Amino acid sequence: MATSNAHDLDCLTIAELEKLAAERMDKQTRDYYNEGADHGSTLAENMSAYQKYRIRPRVLRDVSSVNTSVSIFDYTNSIPLGVAPTAMQGLAHPDGELATARACKNTGIVMGLSSFSTTSLEDVKGALGPGHPAALQLYLFEEREESKRLIQRAKKAGYKAVFLTVDTPVLGRRNLEIRNQFKLPKHLKVANFNRDEDAHHSADSKEDKKKPDEETGANQSRKRTQDSDSKRTPPKGPITFHTHAPNPTLVWERDIAWLKEICHPEMQVWVKGIATAEDALLACHHGVDGIVVSNHGGRQLNGALATIDALPEVVEAVRSQSKKIPVHVDGGIRHGTDVFKALALGADFVWVGRPVLWGLAYKGQEGVELCLKLLSDEVRLCMGLAGVTKVEDIGKEYLVKLDRSGFMSRL
Numbered sequence: 128m129a130t131s132n133a134h135d136l137d138c139l140t141i142a143e144l145e146k147l148a149a150e151r152m153d154k155q156t157r158d159y160y161n162e163g164a165d166h167g168s169t170l171a172e173n174m175s176a177y178q179k180y181r182i183r184p185r186v187l188r189d190v191s192s193v194n195t196s197v198s199i200f201d202y203t204n205s206i207p208l209g210v211a212p213t214a215m216q217g218l219a220h221p222d223g224e225l226a227t228a229r230a231c232k233n234t235g236i237v238m239g240l241s242s243f244s245t246t247s248l249e250d251v252k253g254a255l256g257p258g259h260p261a262a263l264q265l266y267l268f269e270e271r272e273e274s275k276r277l278i279q280r281a282k283k284a285g286y287k288a289v290f291l292t293v294d295t296p297v298l299g300r301r302n303l304e305i306r307n308q309f310k311l312p313k314h315l316k317v318a319n320f321n322r323d324e325d326a327h328h329s330a331d332s333k334e335d336k337k338k339p340d341e342e343t344g345a346n347q348s349r350k351r352t353q354d355s356d357s358k359r360t361p362p363k364g365p366i367t368f369h370t371h372a373p374n375p376t377l378v379w380e381r382d383i384a385w386l387k388e389i390c391h392p393e394m395q396v397w398v399k400g401i402a403t404a405e406d407a408l409l410a411c412h413h414g415v416d417g418i419v420v421s422n423h424g425g426r427q428l429n430g431a432l433a434t435i436d437a438l439p440e441v442v443e444a445v446r447s448q449s450k451k452i453p454v455h456v457d458g459g460i461r462h463g464t465d466v467f468k469a470l471a472l473g474a475d476f477v478w479v480g481r482p483v484l485w486g487l488a489y490k491g492q493e494g495v496e497l498c499l500k501l502l503s504d505e506v507r508l509c510m511g512l513a514g515v516t517k518v519e520d521i522g523k524e525y526l527v528k529l530d531r532s533g534f535m536s537r538l
């Protein structure tokens with residue numbers, strides 16, 4: 128993405144974008160998008176943990192030409208950053224995921240699409256165009272046939288990868304969502320499921336196919352979480368995120384093998400939601416194609432470590448393996464310097480969630496483009512000021528870490 132001098136003078140930072148978006152969203156949407164699980168300490172720490180690192184800039188290095196691009200899925204992405212999959216973007220703007228897709232296309236940035244999008248995966252891919260890469264985030268349902276159909280549709284539409292979300296065996300406790308009795312408004316639907324075309328495949332009763340009621344779903348989900356294992360039954364009825372996204376039965380051995388069988392060779396299989404070296408090694412052992420270090424933007428296990436703190440052990444574990452797979456990270460990235468720090472700590476690429484939703488709520492496609500442009504300009508500026516002209520040259524020699532007493536150490 129080329130740096131341009133045209134600025135939106137109302138919005139020069141992601142922090143300003145957050146404020147502008149907050150004024151434009153209704154309470155239910157704002158709370159759903161912005162909250163973290165429980166007390167929100169992991170959500171806050173995802174951001175604040177970046178402040179433990181400072182950049183060691185180098186000078187007199189001819190930074191007249193800075194190349195911020197990286198290759199992902201055989202595509203030249205304009206910056207080492209992608210749009211993380213976030214559910215139900217129709218809540219932010221009537222154009223929803225289509226606006227995000229068009230913005231990704233215009234800025235040369237890969238898009239992650241949530242299974243629980245309010246636009247179908249085919250329409251989103253159509254808006255991105257044939258040469259533009261996308262990854263489908265997957266919640267692997269207990270009803271395997273439903274997931275299989277979704278994967279096959281993604282393959283047909285040209286998605287490059289599925290990102291299996293592994294941090295959601297049960298849904299984290301989001302108190303505002305509970306208090307607001309979150310409901311998808313009637314004019315929106317989870318567009319990849321409960322479609323007429325799916326009806327002939329489904330064994331559900333007629334009664335089960337009535338419009339999803341997310342409030343009832345939330346109650347069902349809470350009830351299922353509280354039930355003991357012996358009483359737990361697979362979800363029945365229409366597919367809603369409260370009932371179907373959490374799947375407590377998933378395990379490495381059976382499910383990764385199943386997924387690879389269905390996806391390969393056309394689509395890669397990644398795991399999203401890794402936070403430890405042990406699980407990174409298991410991911411390598413089970414032959415996944417890539418890892419996203421993530422805690423779901425602090426929306427699942429509150430008290431879990433910040434993703435930038437989990438990243439080094441995951442990178443070290445993956446580097447100890449003979450077959451290297453890419454390690455990406457998301458969570459708390461709000462500035463180009465955060466992107467630089469994550470790359471310096473060994474990430475190959477980063478993904479951003481909420482800032483994109485704020486852009487969408489602010490001005491639809493234009494707002495998402497603004498968000499991506501702000502981050503892009505900041506990455507370029509940071510690289511130039513740190514004395515780095517290529518992304519692959521960003522390494523740990525550019526960072527120091529501050530301990531609690533303010534003592535700085537080289538990495």
Ligand SMILES: Cc1cc2nc3c(=O)[nH]c(=O)nc-3n(C[C@H](O)[C@H](O)[C@H](O)COP(=O)(O)O)c2cc1C
Pocket residue numbers: 159160161173211212213214241242243264292399421422423424425426457458459460478479480481482
């Ligand atoms: C409103 C919202 C919805 C999300 N929906 C999904 C989802 O459907 N699937 C998923 O794997 N992650 C989902 N995520 C998590 C993001 O993919 C990503 O991990 C997280 O937003 C990164 O943190 P950040 O928002 O601080 O950038 C969602 C996050 C938010 C904020």
Ligand SMILES: CC(C)CC(=O)C(=O)O
Pocket residue numbers: 214243368369372423426
């Ligand atoms: C479909 C959902 C579970 C969406 C989600 O991942 C989230 O709200 O964090």
